[in-house]
Amino acid sequence: MVNIGAGKNSGSYVEDGFDPSSWIEVEAYTEELLNRKISCSKCLEGIIRDASELSEHISEKGALLYISMTCDTENEKKKGAFLDFVENVRPKLSEFSDSLNRRIVSHEAIEDLPERYDLMIRSMKNDVEIFRKENIPLSVEQTKLVTEAQTINGAMSVEYEGEEYTIPEMRVFLESNERSVREGAWKAVADRRLQDEGRLSEIFDQLIVIRNEIAINAGFETYTDYMFRAMERFDYTKNDCLEFHDAIEAVCVPLMREINSRRIDFLELGSLRPWDVNEKTGVGPDLDGRAPLKPFADVNEMVSKLSRLFHRMSTDLGEKFDMLVEMDTLDLDTRKGKAPGGYQYYLQKSRVPFIFMNAAGLQGDLETMIHEAGHAFHSIYCGHLELIGERSYPIEFAEVASMSMELMTQNEWGEFYNDEEANRARLGHLEGIIFLLPWIATIDSFQHWIYSNPGHTRDERKAVWNSIRDRFGSNMEWGDYQGHRDTSWQQQGHLFGVPFYYVEYGIAQLGALQLWRTQRNDPAKALSDYSNAMTLGNTKTLPELFSAADIELGFGEKHLDSLISEVRMAMAELS
Numbered sequence: 001m002v003n004i005g006a007g008k009n010s011g012s013y014v015e016d017g018f019d020p021s022s023w024i025e026v027e028a029y030t031e032e033l034l035n036r037k038i039s040c041s042k043c044l045e046g047i048i049r050d051a052s053e054l055s056e057h058i059s060e061k062g063a064l065l066y067i068s069m070t071c072d073t074e075n076e077k078k079k080g081a082f083l084d085f086v087e088n089v090r091p092k093l094s095e096f097s098d099s100l101n102r103r104i105v106s107h108e109a110i111e112d113l114p115e116r117y118d119l120m121i122r123s124m125k126n127d128v129e130i131f132r133k134e135n136i137p138l139s140v141e142q143t144k145l146v147t148e149a150q151t152i153n154g155a156m157s158v159e160y161e162g163e164e165y166t167i168p169e170m171r172v173f174l175e176s177n178e179r180s181v182r183e184g185a186w187k188a189v190a191d192r193r194l195q196d197e198g199r200l201s202e203i204f205d206q207l208i209v210i211r212n213e214i215a216i217n218a219g220f221e222t223y224t225d226y227m228f229r230a231m232e233r234f235d236y237t238k239n240d241c242l243e244f245h246d247a248i249e250a251v252c253v254p255l256m257r258e259i260n261s262r263r264i265d266f267l268e269l270g271s272l273r274p275w276d277v278n279e280k281t282g283v284g285p286d287l288d289g290r291a292p293l294k295p296f297a298d299v300n301e302m303v304s305k306l307s308r309l310f311h312r313m314s315t316d317l318g319e320k321f322d323m324l325v326e327m328d329t330l331d332l333d334t335r336k337g338k339a340p341g342g343y344q345y346y347l348q349k350s351r352v353p354f355i356f357m358n359a360a361g362l363q364g365d366l367e368t369m370i371h372e373a374g375h376a377f378h379s380i381y382c383g384h385l386e387l388i389g390e391r392s393y394p395i396e397f398a399e400v401a402s403m404s405m406e407l408m409t410q411n412e413w414g415e416f417y418n419d420e421e422a423n424r425a426r427l428g429h430l431e432g433i434i435f436l437l438p439w440i441a442t443i444d445s446f447q448h449w450i451y452s453n454p455g456h457t458r459d460e461r462k463a464v465w466n467s468i469r470d471r472f473g474s475n476m477e478w479g480d481y482q483g484h485r486d487t488s489w490q491q492q493g494h495l496f497g498v499p500f501y502y503v504e505y506g507i508a509q510l511g512a513l514q515l516w517r518t519q520r521n522d523p524a525k526a527l528s529d530y531s532n533a534m535t536l537g538n539t540k541t542l543p544e545l546f547s548a549a550d551i552e553l554g555f556g557e558k559h560l561d562s563l564i565s566e567v568r569m570a571m572a573e574l575s
């Protein structure tokens with residue numbers, strides 16, 4: 001992602017009626033910016049401000065096209081409009097951004113810019129160093145492949161017991177207390193996935209080749225090294241990630257297996273099969289045979305109850321949540337043809353967050369909605385910052401905003417449940433954290449291996465995936481379904497769409513757990529720590545953002561252990 005600067009002021013640089021999907025219209029502005037005379041630091045500031053405004057318009061257009069496509073993946077016209085933008089506007093735009101970045105960072109007046117611009121300039125210099133013109137067509141090719149993978153996933157539906165279901169809808173059966181129902185549903189989904197396994201593997205093979213080429217072109221030895229720079233990971237290293245994997249293996253994996261063993265004993269399962277637990281979320285049948293939690297019947301109910309919940313936490317959060325509802329930028333229901341998953345996309349020009357998800361009425365959906373609402377709060381908290389570059393907060397911290405919101409709303413889940421159900425939901429959520437961290441280590445170490453060994457064969461990939469699963473996975477018996485396990489990485493869309501974006505969830509989870517620990521002692525302080533840090537947007541470094549929330553950025557075993565001990569304590573209080 002290229003930042004060409006930042007924000008907006010009252011006097012508009014970009015004229016009304018501007019269409020950012022037309023390169024001819026965009027070019028009028030890029031030419032002006034590239035040719036404008038710069039004689040002092042004030043001129044530099046002016047150019048940064050105007051480029052930021054232009055960037056807001058273009059970013060928003062890209063967002064709207066992406067949103068409209070993911071809401072309706074079967075609509076060829078919408079897909080065409082998005083791809084047209086990707087192919088015809090973004091490549092020229094990234095070339096322009098590079099030229100403008102070079103103009104700015106090489107200008108002698110840059111030394112006179114106020115401190116406010118330090119992080120933006122750091123980012124521009126970084127972009128200049130890794131930018132290569134020959135990588136532009138490769139990025140376009142990459143986006144096309146990713147879009148194809150998304151279309152394949154969005155088109156998946158399952159015929160089950162005579163009815164057609166989307167994959168997210170199948171979760172209702174996957175969480176059934178009847179083992180045979182779970183098994184049937186799991187097989188239906190897994191077999192359906194296997195039908196597209198071949199094409200998805202091909203797409204992934206091609207992505208690896210392209211990504212490796214991008215890295216080599218930019219002068220890096222591996223795509224991993226390239227991505228650490230491209231993702232602006234200035235504050236931690238590859239080794240920190242490896243240390244984090246070790247810590248997770250030592251602290252979380254035994255605990256996760258203990259939870260599984262309890263499940264095996266309690267439910268007299270004999271052995272744990274793939275349909276007995278969701279290894280990423282820890283979700284499985286209830287130990288006491290109770291029906292799955294159903295927090296809401298439809299999305300309207302979810303939204304109105306969430307409004308009350310956030311108002312009870314604070315007027316501030318309540319009002320922010322109501323803003324989302326009033327602005328009508330939520331697409332929450334699951335339906336066929338909608339891309340899987342959930343995301344929050346901030347519309348930079350309107351300064352409005354959009355939330356996308358596939359709600360089917362489960363506790364997991366409630367957690368997703370709260371998660372995405374946390375992202376939206378973050379965007380709103382820093383929406384006052386003028387420049388787009390000041391608002392583009394680091395993703396490691398973005399996930400602190402969302403994951404801590406999941407934890408900090410726990411006390412209010414009574415809005416959706418009676419006491420017993422609410423405790424059950426809380427316990428499941430905390431267990432989910434213990435399961436998610438090993439899954440993060442799984443995906444992250446898989447990516448480290450993939451891009452350190454770009455010439456690998458599919459068989460080698462399979463073997464490594466399985467050995468990583470052995471290291472971080474559940475004590476599970478796959479039996480005749482080994483083939484499904486071999487390719488189960490394909491369910492993780494990040495591997496296709498946003499390479500290396502995963503360890504962030506782990507880094508952020510540790511931040512979120514610290515905010516939650518603060519809340520357990522002092523709820524008001526936790527909320528003010530939250531807003532203090534989120535308001536800063538991208539105007540501070542990652543360690544400084546952590547400090548602003550009075551939490552620590554860490555990867556080691558001791559740090560993780562102290563937080564997971566707190567989780568265990570909370571779990572003991574609930575059960």
Ligand SMILES: [Zn+2]
Nearest residue numbers: 371375399402
């Ligand atoms: Zn998130």
